């Protein structure tokens with residue numbers, strides 16, 4: 001075969017007659033169409049190079065890990081993610097990057113063109129500046145993860161006047177006085193959990209404790225806030241609200257896989273819509289019943305409706321800390337001290353303790369070591385963080401230097417609580433479980449270093465509820481049971497970050513594998 005003929009525009013003589021009408025390669029290369037496309041392609045290429053250069057140059061004088069013109073920090077992110085167990089939570093990925101490259105309290109990460117750029121804040125005074133003094137708005141990425149479930153007009157997502165109105169409407173239902181008055185009702189749900197734990201102890205089998213604790217939290221919140229018995233702890237007879245909530249949770253976006261985000265959206269919208277309908281029905285029913293006008297309220301919803309009525313004018317996410325039980329199981333010496341504290345400040349007998357808590361719930365605030373255990377667990381396994389957005393001229397001043405935070409994209413100003421908790425400059429021996437650090441003289445922990453519930457006006461409205469609930473659960477459970485982690489020996493592990501119970505992404509950070517545990521009844525318990 002004469003291959004020269006293929007490229008010879010004038011060699012038609014040597015070809016069969018039907019080839020005359022086939023376009024030749026050289027002819028196409030000389031055509032106006034090709035020249036136009038080539039020109040456009042070159043222009044696009046030049047524009048792309050200019051755009052990427054402009055973007056990357058923003059990072060030139062910023063504190064950051066090694067930076068590549070081609071990939072920004074995407075390659076570092078990918079390599080770090082791959083070096084950690086499957087689905088490790090992004091908090092731990094950022095911590096690993098900070099530790100590997102010995103980065104300071106403010107550093108920049110360039111994810112262009114995949115994600116919005118990030119400014120990571122792990123310095124208490126800079127964090128306090130953003131969340132208290134400037135009170136910046138939440139970044140839209142938070143809406144991407146939580147928006148469909150909590151809603152555009154929720155207290156979590158709304159801004160300005162709308163947020164002020166919602167926050168003040170909800171505040172009475174989260175006040176310490178209201179919550180302490182509801183301790184007997186919370187106890188009721190804890191005792192159901194205690195019964196479930198006793199059955200588990202009898203069976204001797206390992207079970208994922210996470211799901212059971214979340215169900216208990218759902219029951220507590222439903223009871224306290226809506227005055228509805230959701231029965232989430234029951235295997236079969238739970239309320240349709242629980243069914244829709246669980247279904248919606250299955251479709252929430254995990255924050256990394258974009259394909260999954262769009263695939264899950266219809267399911268998430270459908271179940272969130274049904275959940276909204278069921279909740280609205282309860283609220284309307286309550287409003288019509290007029291109980292909120294009675295002098296004695298029985299639920300948070302009455303306080304919300306009363307405030308709403310006067311003004312004329314939730315986020316339901318129980319994050320009861322599952323790591324308390326696992327850390328106490330790993331530290332028998334501290335567990336013994338916690339039990340001794342309960343015996344001494346409440347009562348050595350179970351029945352008397354329940355009675356004491358029912359009659360005098362403020363006793364829960366008089367358990368210093370138990371409170372310190374909860375704070376220490378929240379330091380080591382922070383389940384939250386804050387992502388704020390910046391205005392055009394926003395700057396951050398850190399160690400005498402001022403950095404503009406905004407290039408041409410909308411940066412996420414991310415206060416990563418996990419990094420605070422693990423910083424040796426803020427907490428001595430940061431990877432060890434030492435609750436006593438919270439009992440030591442004031443001033444040992446730098447101000448703003450412990451911020452599990454965040455600081456400032458947008459801090460967690462549910463913190464009082466979360467703390468009372470965890471302490472109550474500990475009082476009920478550790479007196480009667482011994483818990484032990486029961487991961488299969490070959491399950492992946494992230495040393496110093498919870499080992500096999502490392503945090504993975506599941507709407508919020510949760511222990512991998514649902515934290516399988518075994519329970520054993522203690523002997524000689526009064």
Ligand code: HEM
Pocket residue numbers: 138155156157167221314315316317318319320321378383384385386387451452453454457458459460461462463465466
């Ligand atoms: C261990 C448990 C919890 C932790 C560690 C936690 C942590 C946080 C953090 C860090 C924020 C601030 C987020 C930001 O700045 O973007 C927050 C906000 C919030 N939390 Fe929690 N939370 C917990 C439990 C709860 C509970 C039980 C509820 C309600 C039942 C709740 C309701 C809220 C709401 C409504 C906000 C938004 C407040 C606002 O914007 O005004 N949280 N939480």
